[in-house]
Amino acid sequence: MSLLEQINTSEDIKKLSRAELPLLAKEIRNRIIDVVSKTGGHLASSLGAVELTLAIHYVFDLPRDTLIWDVGHQAYAHKLITGRNKSFDTLRQYKGISGFTKMKESPFDGFTVGHSSTSISAGLGICYAKYLNRDASDVISVIGDGSLTAGLAYEGLNQAGDLKRKQIVILNDNDMSISANVGALSSYLSRTLSARYLQNMRNQFGAFLKSLPKIGDDMYQIAKRWEDSFKTFVTPGMLFEAFNFDYFGPINGHNLDHLIDILTNIKNPDSPVLLHVTTIKGKGYAPAEKNPVYFHGVGSFAVDTGKSNKKADPVPSYTQVFGSHMVRFAKTNEKIVAVTAAMPEGTGLTQFSKEYKNRFIDVGIAEQHAVTFSAGLASKGIKPVVAIYSTFLQRAYDQILHDVCIDAHPVVFAIDRGGIVGEDGPTHHGLFDFSYLRSMPNMTIMSPMDENELARMLLTAINHDGPIALRYPRGKGQGVEIQAEVKPVEIGKAQVVTEGDDLMIIAIGQSVYEAMAAAKQLARKKIFAMVINARFVKPLDAQLFLEKAAKIKKIITVEEHMLAGGFGSAILEMYADNGMTDLEFKRIGIDNKFVEHGPQDLLKKDYGVDSSAIVAAGLALAGPDLTGFGTDGI
Numbered sequence: 001m002s003l004l005e006q007i008n009t010s011e012d013i014k015k016l017s018r019a020e021l022p023l024l025a026k027e028i029r030n031r032i033i034d035v036v037s038k039t040g041g042h043l044a045s046s047l048g049a050v051e052l053t054l055a056i057h058y059v060f061d062l063p064r065d066t067l068i069w070d071v072g073h074q075a076y077a078h079k080l081i082t083g084r085n086k087s088f089d090t091l092r093q094y095k096g097i098s099g100f101t102k103m104k105e106s107p108f109d110g111f112t113v114g115h116s117s118t119s120i121s122a123g124l125g126i127c128y129a130k131y132l133n134r135d136a137s138d139v140i141s142v143i144g145d146g147s148l149t150a151g152l153a154y155e156g157l158n159q160a161g162d163l164k165r166k167q168i169v170i171l172n173d174n175d176m177s178i179s180a181n182v183g184a185l186s187s188y189l190s191r192t193l194s195a196r197y198l199q200n201m202r203n204q205f206g207a208f209l210k211s212l213p214k215i216g217d218d219m220y221q222i223a224k225r226w227e228d229s230f231k232t233f234v235t236p237g238m239l240f241e242a243f244n245f246d247y248f249g250p251i252n253g254h255n256l257d258h259l260i261d262i263l264t265n266i267k268n269p270d271s272p273v274l275l276h277v278t279t280i281k282g283k284g285y286a287p288a289e290k291n292p293v294y295f296h297g298v299g300s301f302a303v304d305t306g307k308s309n310k311k312a313d314p315v316p317s318y319t320q321v322f323g324s325h326m327v328r329f330a331k332t333n334e335k336i337v338a339v340t341a342a343m344p345e346g347t348g349l350t351q352f353s354k355e356y357k358n359r360f361i362d363v364g365i366a367e368q369h370a371v372t373f374s375a376g377l378a379s380k381g382i383k384p385v386v387a388i389y390s391t392f393l394q395r396a397y398d399q400i401l402h403d404v405c406i407d408a409h410p411v412v413f414a415i416d417r418g419g420i421v422g423e424d425g426p427t428h429h430g431l432f433d434f435s436y437l438r439s440m441p442n443m444t445i446m447s448p449m450d451e452n453e454l455a456r457m458l459l460t461a462i463n464h465d466g467p468i469a470l471r472y473p474r475g476k477g478q479g480v481e482i483q484a485e486v487k488p489v490e491i492g493k494a495q496v497v498t499e500g501d502d503l504m505i506i507a508i509g510q511s512v513y514e515a516m517a518a519a520k521q522l523a524r525k526k527i528f529a530m531v532i533n534a535r536f537v538k539p540l541d542a543q544l545f546l547e548k549a550a551k552i553k554k555i556i557t558v559e560e561h562m563l564a565g566g567f568g569s570a571i572l573e574m575y576a577d578n579g580m581t582d583l584e585f586k587r588i589g590i591d592n593k594f595v596e597h598g599p600q601d602l603l604k605k606d607y608g609v610d611s612s613a614i615v616a617a618g619l620a621l622a623g624p625d626l627t628g629f630g631t632d633g634i
Contacts, residue, residue, distance in 0.1 A: 114427020
């Protein structure tokens, strides 16, 4: 039996000798590589954090002590040693274990995560709750260097330093330049200076100096400045010392003996502590070490070569179409600037960043800053296109409302991953954007039915003199031809796709194709549906919708979005505001629940937003024996 098969809790880790831990680390890496090669997932980050994970579990008393992983990209080893090894093959699969830490999944998961930079704030809240509950156990927040680009992380550090609770923050640094000081001296100093007796001696000596009559405070300040200057020379810790954290590091995050020694020394601290460890993304798997960006979030691949198992598809993704047309339009419009928040590859802007270096800005994981920065650009005649996943744009709600919409700055929001996105689950589905954007004055919102319409809408957005959001899904397009001469669409104008007299289906985005498929199935049952591609959530084509509803009283709206406040709500409001109260109405969308992880098509069926759900609604509304069944009414 392997070592990993004997591990179910932190207590099992503690039974191993230090000499056995490297072997366990190797087994964990092999298990992660084997499973992720089949399921896809966040490989490089998790491989880089294996030794750190083992050291934390070896030293601390989990789950009595609380461990919080920021984002959760590094947490696969943590899952494997906390009772989920047998189910690890179901990682990110439908009804399987989550790709992120999830409180409902295990008591060892200290907080449910998925978005970056939350671990310090959440950890501080848990730490303070333990203080109020007279609980002396530790709280450990692990955060990556990338997550430190978000303002939320510094808000947490600032408050933690002020409250002076006994929080431990571990900075897992695998990229930042501050790792340059790693070496024998800094490692030795960190392990030595973190020793409890030296920390106590320093505090006692400081109190002694302060007690000296007349010169005490001056002597203390001189000693403190000497200590700070010395630490600045050999470590990069002054930034964190400024937040009242005791800083230790940098230390090699793959040296288990050193990690265990220093974690033992800083356990149960008297005040906030930050331990800086440096790791290698993709550690132990050569392809991931060589290309950590690709293996950050990867699909299935061949273990021996690292090459993707996915076959080349002649149909481009919506992201690829967006990226190629950004390059195309920028050639003739020098005002176009692309802005992204640490996602140049994910948003399709890699080629743009190469061809227009001065017009490409990656602000890091700082969506709020990206939006306000873009508002500043737009205020001076630049045309910023902010490319961000729907789920991450949620973090910048106030900046969109306050900094962009009040003065109607012409910022383009290219909202990728709108709708159900798949295996990353509830923290990553883009199901809330219509609701929060359509209530904002001056905002225009549109969504293309296919890749040709995406190209047209991008040009429309660039030409528009005001805030505008272009929302499109994850995955490949519909396989339609993109017109050689791209022409913008008229703002606020919908399109009748198919004619019919029995039923009207009004759909937005790629749901138009689900509606078209449903209309064909209904036609076989002698129910003929008109399908309308709404194109716009705001403004709606009220003239067309009112005109058609005067003749067709049975209406279905379709959206891959939450029903509350979404596209269907907008249509209902429009009809109600115009006094049309004699309609039979059914909205297709997500009904007030978080969508779990799994394949996109399976989730669409399970949550009732595919063609079969539209057919069922059509039969209920227009079927000869079932008229009116299951309607929302108006």
